Amino acid sequence: MPFVSYREKNQDQNQTRGDTMKTGFWRNILAAMLLGAGGLANGAEPIKIGSFLTVTGPASFLGDPELKTLQMYVEAINAKGGINGHPLELIHYDTGGKAQDAVSFVKRLIRNDKVDMIVGGTTSGDTLAAIPEVEKESIPLISLAGGIEIVEPVKKWVFKVAHTDRMAAAKIFEDLRKRNLIKVALITGDGGFDKSGHEQLLKLAPQYGITIVADESYGNKDSDMTTQLTKIRGSDAQVIINFGFGQAPAIVTKNLKQLGITLPLYQSHGVASKTFIDLAGDAAEGVRLPAAALVVAEQLLDTDPQKPVLLAYKKLYEAKYGPVSTFGGHAYDGLYIAVGAIQRAGGTDKTKVRDEIEKTKGFIGTAGVFNMSPEDHMGLNLDAFKMVEIRNGGWKIVE
Amino acid sequence: MLDQLFQFLVTGITVGSIYALVGLGFALIYNASDVVNFAQGEFVMLGAMTAIALLAAGLPLPLAAIVATTIVVIVGLLLERFAIEPALGASVVATIIITIGAAIFLRGIAMLLWGKDFRSLPPFSGDTPIRIGSATLLPQSLWVLGVTVALVVLVRLFFDRTLVGKALLACSFNRAAAKLVGINVRVMLRLAYGLSAGFGALAGILVAPITFSSYEAGVMLGLKGFSAAIVGGIGNPMGAVTGGLLLGVLESLGAGFISSGYKDAIAFLFVLMVLFFEPTGLFGHKTAERV
Numbered sequence: 272m273p274f275v276s277y278r279e280k281n282q283d284q285n286q287t288r289g290d291t292m293k294t295g296f297w298r299n300i301l302a303a304m305l306l307g308a309g310g311l312a313n314g315a316e317p318i319k320i321g322s323f324l325t326v327t328g329p330a331s332f333l334g335d336p337e338l339k340t341l342q343m344y345v346e347a348i349n350a351k352g353g354i355n356g357h358p359l360e361l362i363h364y365d366t367g368g369k370a371q372d373a374v375s376f377v378k379r380l381i382r383n384d385k386v387d388m389i390v391g392g393t394t395s396g397d398t399l400a401a402i403p404e405v406e407k408e409s410i411p412l413i414s415l416a417g418g419i420e421i422v423e424p425v426k427k428w429v430f431k432v433a434h435t436d437r438m439a440a441a442k443i444f445e446d447l448r449k450r451n452l453i454k455v456a457l458i459t460g461d462g463g464f465d466k467s468g469h470e471q472l473l474k475l476a477p478q479y480g481i482t483i484v485a486d487e488s489y490g491n492k493d494s495d496m497t498t499q500l501t502k503i504r505g506s507d508a509q510v511i512i513n514f515g516f517g518q519a520p521a522i523v524t525k526n527l528k529q530l531g532i533t534l535p536l537y538q539s540h541g542v543a544s545k546t547f548i549d550l551a552g553d554a555a556e557g558v559r560l561p562a563a564a565l566v567v568a569e570q571l572l573d574t575d576p577q578k579p580v581l582l583a584y585k586k587l588y589e590a591k592y593g594p595v596s597t598f599g600g601h602a603y604d605g606l607y608i609a610v611g612a613i614q615r616a617g618g619t620d621k622t623k624v625r626d627e628i629e630k631t632k633g634f635i636g637t638a639g640v641f642n643m644s645p646e647d648h649m650g651l652n653l654d655a656f657k658m659v660e661i662r663n664g665g666w667k668i669v670e
Numbered sequence: 671m672l673d674q675l676f677q678f679l680v681t682g683i684t685v686g687s688i689y690a691l692v693g694l695g696f697a698l699i700y701n702a703s704d705v706v707n708f709a710q711g712e713f714v715m716l717g718a719m720t721a722i723a724l725l726a727a728g729l730p731l732p733l734a735a736i737v738a739t740t741i742v743v744i745v746g747l748l749l750e751r752f753a754i755e756p757a758l759g760a761s762v763v764a765t766i767i768i769t770i771g772a773a774i775f776l777r778g779i780a781m782l783l784w785g786k787d788f789r790s791l792p793p794f795s796g797d798t799p800i801r802i803g804s805a806t807l808l809p810q811s812l813w814v815l816g817v818t819v820a821l822v823v824l825v826r827l828f829f830d831r832t833l834v835g836k837a838l839l840a841c842s843f844n845r846a847a848a849k850l851v852g853i854n855v856r857v858m859l860r861l862a863y864g865l866s867a868g869f870g871a872l873a874g875i876l877v878a879p880i881t882f883s884s885y886e887a888g889v890m891l892g893l894k895g896f897s898a899a900i901v902g903g904i905g906n907p908m909g910a911v912t913g914g915l916l917l918g919v920l921e922s923l924g925a926g927f928i929s930s931g932y933k934d935a936i937a938f939l940f941v942l943m944v945l946f947f948e949p950t951g952l953f954g955h956k957t958a959e960r961v
Contacts, residue, residue: 490933495685501678502674550788550789552797
């Protein structure tokens with residue numbers, strides 16, 4: 272019996288030793304893998320940039336170039352050794368333009384992915400929905416959307432880099448005053464961008480001594496606006512402003528020509544793309560609009576500090592994806608303001624990075640020269656827009 | 671004021687003829703199977719987008735239009751063969767849902783093929799506006815109106831004077847009885863889908879110079895065309911045209927005299943009123959259920 276029992280015990284011991292050996296084996300493999308991974312990144316932990324953009328859905332023409340730009344530059348920065356020796360890691364979610372999804376993705380970015388900061392929010396709706404979460408969790412956010420409400424009133428952790436519709440409205444009115452045109456007819460669509468622009472135009476008009484003598488609207492998918500324009504023809508307007516994007520402004524432009532109305536026409540920065548000129552054809556000649564410098568990069572004076580930045584972005588993007596859009600440019604601005612702040616802060620401490628973003632001065636981006644301050648979390652002034660006119664199927668700076 | 675009214679009417683007719691042309695396409699499939707084909711708008715979009723792509727590839731406009739229409743007819747036939755025919759015994763509602771699925775599928779394909787940008791087709795006979803008194807209209811609108819009238823006459827003749835047309839109608843009235851008298855229901859269905867797709871494509875090509883086109887242009891055009899068709903009495907080609915023109919003129923007058931913000935509300939209120947008082951539409955068959 273004792274013999275048997277000994278053997279049993281021995282067997283048991285062998286069994287246990289075998290298990291230990293097995294676990295040890297896997298532990299070694301795991302350790303080796305970890306070491307290997309650490310070795311690849313030179314032992315530096317990655318800096319995690321989170322992003323939530325509208326890559327699909329109706330606003331995809333905004334979010335798609337933004338994501339491509341982020342991916343392209345994160346790759347470029349990592350190829351040069353990252354920031355202070357740390358590689359960048361981009362974690363991205365597509366909201367499809369749904370604000371409720373934006374909120375849950377931002378929560379996931381903060382809690383699960385533990386990102387160091389967030390660049391994104393393609394649309395104002397997405398950004399505004401995400402702001403309470405960002406403020407609560409104290410994490411820096413640089414939005415790529417246009418709405419002025421994002422930074423007005425100033426929120427501690429929220430910044431933005433895209434032009435606002437108020438700036439576009441102000442730029443148009445400035446140009447009207449120069450030409451002494453003060454009686455204005457408005458025609459706008461029924462989308463969010465159109466309505467917000469419409470509101471800013473109405474709000475700013477008195478400051479520039481401008482009277483709105485006609486105010487018409489249309490559905491963004493309508494195929495004919497001659498009725499509204501006929502009414503405008505019946506008013507004593509000296510100039511027409513159409514605020515919108517997509518195909519509707521092109522139809523308005525064509526309808527004006529069809530009706531033989533010769534009043535000058537202003538469009539918004541929403542149509543600053545080659546597509547608009549292609550759709551409206553000859554009717555687009557002479558149309559004026561405020562546009563980001565990216566659209567007219569080649570025409571800028573060589574002394575313009577923005578010129579090299581714009582041309583470099585354009586070259587890199589067009590070599591990879593085709594024609595640039597100003598929206599992709601916003602992603603460039605957002606990413607590099609973030610990178611600059613992390614570099615100056617010497618790490619990813621959230622409070623330090625936030626303070627450094629706020630101290631951004633003289634940053635030359637695609638949208639303009641940024642000078643942020645505790646009162647101004649966007650840092651662009653009206654110079655960021657150029658007034659352009661469409662001539663011979665191309666853009667011409669007219670200021 | 672009178673000048674304005676005249677332009678409002680001309681605009682209304684221009685827009686209305688677009689709705690009418692798209693609305694016409696709904697009649698054929700409805701007449702063959704009692705099904706409202708919600709992919710009709712997508713046929714319109716496919717016609718426009720294919721023609722634009724072919725034109726860009728270097729084909730002359732008339733050839734591009736013919737080839738595009740042929741391609742869309744083939745798409746219509748494939749849709750019938752692989753989505754509708756396998757569900758031949760299914761209820762009308764189930765078939766309608768299949769067409770909604772097909773619409774989403776076609777839209778997705780168009781987005782992958784041509785991207786999300788709007789594209790345009792050059793007008794057939796220039797874009798010098800034609801003056802009628804104080805009002806102006808584009809030559810392209812005359813093309814739309816002309817083709818609409820021609821198609822109405824053709825469809826009318828097809829259903830009233832040809833054996834095939836009558837056989838098609840018979841399928842919708844009573845499929846089993848039609849089969850018993852020797853009508854091949856499957857062939858009739860294929861014919862209806864092929865013709866509808868062709869009509870849609872033609873409509874798309876004609877209106878593209880005015881409204882432009884993109885992968886989702888079919889949604890709005892389909893909806894307005896459908897409204898035109900039900901106001902006039904779905905299945906009746908003459909009804910679709912009257913419905914379309916009425917809708918267009920109402921929208922234009924509403925925008926002109928009341929407010930451009932309520933334009934669609936006024937038009938849809940009218941649709942509701944018509945359906946309330948004449949549930950089968952202005953020119954619809956008065957159907958009687960035998961108990």
